[in-house]
Amino acid sequence: MKKPIIEVKHLHFTYERQRVLEDITLSINEGDFLGLVGPNGSGKTTLLKCILGLLKPEAGSIKLFGQPIQKFKEWHEVGFVSQKANSFNTGFPASVFEVVSSGLTSKLGLFKFMTKQDRIKVIEAIEAVGLSEFKRRNIGELSGGQQQRAFIARAIVSNPKLLILDEPTVGVDAQTVQSFYEMLMHLNRNLGITLLLVTHDIGTITDKVSHVACINKHLHFHGKSNEFESLKEEEMSDYYGHTLRVLTHNHSH
Structure with a gap:
């Protein structure tokens, strides 16, 4: 079990x-790789904040x-990437390697020096998100999608068992989004990290995630992604409060 x-x-x-x-x-x-979906204002981010201990539920x-x-x-077991990562101060003079290393400060303490083992971890995290060739590059020189990958590397460098992402593809172009989700699937399947992804991107995720939860104040659906795909449009529109079509991509299976 x-x-x-x-x-x-x-x-x-x-x-x-x-x-x-x-x-x-x-x-x-x-x-699991759970996609948490729902319209704007449906409570998705509030639920995340409760799970992260930032908000206290009343019941x-x-x-x-x-x-x-x-x-x-054991908060080091939990990695978090917020949508604010995209509004990072791009003038900040730090390389990708330094940004990712900062994910170890909770373990290291601020002024402890990195061991050889720590450096290997940082390089592995950078490799896992496909940024090896950019590790010495200043974070401000990267595209939005690459910056977001660097923040994911920072979140996974301490080997969390759970990674929570809040709308990580906001402001990332469509082509990059596809490879971005493939990277998340790699983290989930090959590194065994459990993922909770908040997204408004229903069509793109259904063939990437293993499970979907749809909330709009209430929990309207929670199950496997293929069950979610087979929902009738009317049901989905009820959940969302407006007409909605679930577009799915590249289904060969």
């Missing part, structure tokens, strides 16, 4: 008297790796 990595039960969250999340129950198991419970979130201490 695969172990649950994230367990959310009967979660409620209200913001300024407005109910944002209502009775959300879902679990993500070891090795319900969250467990990470089997532990109640209030007692969870």
